[in-house]
Amino acid sequence: MKKPILLLLFLMNAFFAAAQHDKSLDTLWVALSKAKTDTMRYRAARSLAHEYYLSTKRDSALLFGAQALTIAKKNKWARKEEGCMGLLANVYGDMGDYVKAMSYYFKAMKIAEESNDRFEVGNIDGNIGATYIQRGDYQRALRFLQAARKIISDFDSLHKSPDNMEYLVNTYLNIGDCYIYLNKLDSAEYAVKIAYDDCKKFKIEELGRAQRDLGEIAAEKGNEAGALRFFRQAFASDKALDDGVDMCTVCVKTANLYHQYKQQDSAEYYAQKALQLAAATNNEQTVLDAAKLLYTFYDEDHNVPQAYKYFKIATAAKDSIYSQDKIKQLLSIDFDEKERQQELQTAQKEAQTEAENRLRTYILSGGLGVLLLLALIFWRNSNQRKRANALLQSQNAEIEKQKKNVETTLGELKTTQAQLVQSAKMASLGELTAGIAHEIQNPLNFVNNFSDVNQEMLGELEDELNKGDIEEAKAIAADIRQNEIKINHHGKRADFIVKGMLEHSRTSTGEKTLTNINVLADEFLKLSHHGFSAKDKDFKVELVTHFDPLIPRMNIVQQDIGRVLVNLYNNAFYAVNEKAKTAGPGYHPEVTVTTGAVDGAVMIAVKDNGIGIPDSIKDKIMQPFFTTKPTGDGTGLGLSLSYDIVVKGHGGKINVQTKEGDFTEFTIIIPLA
Numbered sequence: 001m002k003k004p005i006l007l008l009l010f011l012m013n014a015f016f017a018a019a020q021h022d023k024s025l026d027t028l029w030v031a032l033s034k035a036k037t038d039t040m041r042y043r044a045a046r047s048l049a050h051e052y053y054l055s056t057k058r059d060s061a062l063l064f065g066a067q068a069l070t071i072a073k074k075n076k077w078a079r080k081e082e083g084c085m086g087l088l089a090n091v092y093g094d095m096g097d098y099v100k101a102m103s104y105y106f107k108a109m110k111i112a113e114e115s116n117d118r119f120e121v122g123n124i125d126g127n128i129g130a131t132y133i134q135r136g137d138y139q140r141a142l143r144f145l146q147a148a149r150k151i152i153s154d155f156d157s158l159h160k161s162p163d164n165m166e167y168l169v170n171t172y173l174n175i176g177d178c179y180i181y182l183n184k185l186d187s188a189e190y191a192v193k194i195a196y197d198d199c200k201k202f203k204i205e206e207l208g209r210a211q212r213d214l215g216e217i218a219a220e221k222g223n224e225a226g227a228l229r230f231f232r233q234a235f236a237s238d239k240a241l242d243d244g245v246d247m248c249t250v251c252v253k254t255a256n257l258y259h260q261y262k263q264q265d266s267a268e269y270y271a272q273k274a275l276q277l278a279a280a281t282n283n284e285q286t287v288l289d290a291a292k293l294l295y296t297f298y299d300e301d302h303n304v305p306q307a308y309k310y311f312k313i314a315t316a317a318k319d320s321i322y323s324q325d326k327i328k329q330l331l332s333i334d335f336d337e338k339e340r341q342q343e344l345q346t347a348q349k350e351a352q353t354e355a356e357n358r359l360r361t362y363i364l365s366g367g368l369g370v371l372l373l374l375a376l377i378f379w380r381n382s383n384q385r386k387r388a389n390a391l392l393q394s395q396n397a398e399i400e401k402q403k404k405n406v407e408t409t410l411g412e413l414k415t416t417q418a419q420l421v422q423s424a425k426m427a428s429l430g431e432l433t434a435g436i437a438h439e440i441q442n443p444l445n446f447v448n449n450f451s452d453v454n455q456e457m458l459g460e461l462e463d464e465l466n467k468g469d470i471e472e473a474k475a476i477a478a479d480i481r482q483n484e485i486k487i488n489h490h491g492k493r494a495d496f497i498v499k500g501m502l503e504h505s506r507t508s509t510g511e512k513t514l515t516n517i518n519v520l521a522d523e524f525l526k527l528s529h530h531g532f533s534a535k536d537k538d539f540k541v542e543l544v545t546h547f548d549p550l551i552p553r554m555n556i557v558q559q560d561i562g563r564v565l566v567n568l569y570n571n572a573f574y575a576v577n578e579k580a581k582t583a584g585p586g587y588h589p590e591v592t593v594t595t596g597a598v599d600g601a602v603m604i605a606v607k608d609n610g611i612g613i614p615d616s617i618k619d620k621i622m623q624p625f626f627t628t629k630p631t632g633d634g635t636g637l638g639l640s641l642s643y644d645i646v647v648k649g650h651g652g653k654i655n656v657q658t659k660e661g662d663f664t665e666f667t668i669i670i671p672l673a
Helices: 002-032 039-054 058-074 078-094 100-112 118-135 138-158 162-182 185-202 207-220 222-241 246-258 264-281 284-300 302-319 324-384 385-467 468-504 517-535 556-579 638-650
Strands: 513-514 543-544 554-556 589-598 600-610 653-659 662-670
Touching: 002 039, 039 058, 039 078, 058 078, 078 118, 100 118, 118 138, 118 162, 138 162, 138 662, 162 246, 185 264, 185 589, 207 246, 222 246, 284 468, 385 468, 468 513, 468 556, 513 517, 513 556, 513 600, 513 638, 513 662, 517 556, 517 589, 517 600, 554 556, 556 589, 556 600, 556 638, 556 662, 638 653, 638 662
Parallel strands: 543 589
Antiparallel strands: 513 554, 589 600, 600 662, 653 662
16 A cells, blocks of 8 residues: 555655746746846746756757847847856757857857956866767866866865855866776876765765766776765765766666676666666767667677667767767867967967067157257258357257256166066065064074073072082083073074075175075075965975085175075975876975085076976076966066076076976076185
8 A cells, every 4th residue: 555655645746846847937938928128038038948958858948048148149248148158058068969069168168258257267168178078088178177177276265155166076077087088097086086075075966976986986996896886876866866867877887887797687777777767868978878788788698689779779869969060060169269269379469569569660760760850960060050059059958968868767777677676575575474484483482492491490490509409400500501502592593584584675785795505595495485385275395405515605695595596496386386286196296405516616406396397488487577477476587586696696507407297407506706
């Protein structure tokens, strides 16, 4: 009796759910029919498209999505156009029509870029990457997905929200899928586990997909039991959400696993179940996957009628997805994307060329003006001899005035240059502030702690003297003396740090002092490391030093060489930190500082195993205002000022060796004389 009752309850729930959904659609239909303005018509059509998309009625979703897009285009509502295009792309993607999906994604991307909507650009990058996964182009998919991960991660660090986290989880899962298909299982497992943990922590609905991917990784590693456990968990999670497409995918994976281990009955059972779910969801890709499996299984069983049946189903699905016209359209979309990138580059070059031409025009105009003025002066001299003296006096006065103007302009230019150099120095000073605070706290803690201990020991000394125990009193006095030595040592260390800070911040006097290069390099390495770590709490790097104890002390401008070292250290930390964001768990950031004596000079080398410098820009890095960092992260003055300090200020050399994606090593050579 229980089974009929349970069935009745299930049917009643399904009926009421369907009735509720139909009621919602009826309300939107009424709103659309009664809408008097384009704004009201757009909202109703957009909502109907979304509701039909959620209920997998894709034809209706396309119809109302196109209607909403037409209204948005008519009124030039760019953001609403972008939203409609994203929805239509999602619908076409679910239908397996990747050509139209990609077309709408790239159109939406162009609108998002023009409106400078960084988050939406990242979201569309992720959707394009997911579509390339469906197309089987995993390298290209990774390029878009890594771009999406960086944008969404940066955005989420500023604007925490569940939606951001859901986008980020989906991106990590898609990255994991790419690595699975590329057979990079460790990288895949790293990405999927991040998504899996976030799904459980924030209760995100992609938990089933994360479990499915972990099951596939376990299967690839030969862990049959672990794979089946994850697949069962994934099916249960997807069933709770009534996600037929993902349930179908899990069944396909399970069937493949059983087939791999020669359990044919179970493999055929799950393949049949996958095909039923695929047909119910009207998803051509899953129909193709399930039908191909069944064709393979029955072909191995030599069951020709059944094999032929599923071969026809698979062929029909494949023709629907991969028709020749769609392949041509997809190639056209790829060409359009390259053309879009080329347009951006061309626009940048045209803007640069226009600025250069404008500057040349101003220079030529000025030169022509001067020549015309001189010609006029000579003509007047030849034709007005009688007024030559008066004219010469007038010209002399004018020349003196221009000379003063030139001198004034040069003075202003020198002042501006000095201010610019000081601003760059203060920028590096700001980066050191956090490191200075941390570094100076250590000797101050020692001073305070030993002072407190001496206070207690003086009390004990007094007690022992009162008791007449002279030997114990002498022992305590010796300990107090040792503590005072330590207080003095750490006090001098704090004094050194403060003096270094003041020297770094003040305008250089150019006075050279006898300096221990090893101590200078070590102190600024620690300060730079603490300063960089204060800005990025997750920053980790191994510091390696090879200081030659035999190099002599040398006369240098301490604050200037300190600034050079700070610039090189900060660039090295930035390079390894950027590489750590994409290199995976096997990467170990490392910065090495080496000193030594070479041919009557002292050498300081700073090497990192970071992102390296491309050969195309290697010759430009010493130019003023040229930087490889994003806007706002660098001024382009660090290496330029460092070059001037080493080469012009100390008669030395600064060289760079690098390999893109591998390492960078800057070498400073300063002559002893």
